[in-house]
Amino acid sequence: MVVPGAFLLPGQAHAGGQLEEPLADSVRTALSSAIANDAPPLPQFASTEARLAYLRWLSAMSDQLYSRKRDLNSRIEFLQTLWYEARRAGLEPSLVLGLVQVESAFRKYAVSSVGARGYMQVMPFWSRVIGDGDAGKLFHLQTNLRFGCVILRHYLDREQGNLFLALGRYNGSRGRAPYPNAVLAARKRWVVPPENLA
Structure with a gap:
């Protein structure tokens, strides 16, 4: 299977025409609040075992x-930030890594043909x-992630936990299989077997 975006030119990235949809004021406020805290990613662990599993x-x-x-x-900073932001949003880091792989092939300054920016x-x-209206900040590592x-x-919540539909909505291709299938296939590469974390 060919992963979409595998043969793109260096400055391009794979992203669909994600649609701007009207948001209720309460949703807009909740999303704005979710991105507002600009604290650096400092993970907290409940136990030494949890910290060792993370390491x-x-x-x-x-x-x-x-x-x-x-x-x-830069590799460690990227992974630490991705882990922190994924966990903060209640997502599996492996899912986010798969999405980044498909969307930008891990290129910080990737720009798609429809103007989507950065890793995600x-x-x-x-x-x-x-946000604050400054689209240039979307190339900043933590801001983008x-x-x-x-x-x-937000899309997972809108789709009541249906990952397939949420990924389609993220890409602007809701209901079509190629993009969700590509992300889910890529996610498998980033799953660490539990026995390797113990």
Whole structure:
């Protein structure tokens, strides 16, 4: 199976025409609040075992990501931020990694043909709808991952937990299989077997 976007030029990325939909004021306020906290990603752990499991995850993901991000510091910063933002939004880090792989092939400055930006290919209208209006910030690592995770969580909630439909909505292709199937296939690469975390 060919993953969409696998043969794109360096500056391009795979993103559908995500649609700007009207949001109720309460939803807009909740989403704005969800992206407002600009604190750095500092994970908290309930136990030493949980911290060790996280460190093992970080090591395993760093090894897998090496071919796409060679610099150790930027690779670790990316993974720490992704883990933090995914967990903060109630998402599996493996799902977010799969989405990033399909959307931007892990390129920070990727821009799609419809103008979506960054790792998670966030459409610029989101910066106006729930942010401060500065679409340039969508190239900032934490801002992009936070927006993307909050938006995906919003779509999951709208679709009552149906991941297939939520992914389609994220891509602007709700109800069509290629995009959700590509993300779900990519997610499998980023799942660490539980025995490797123990």
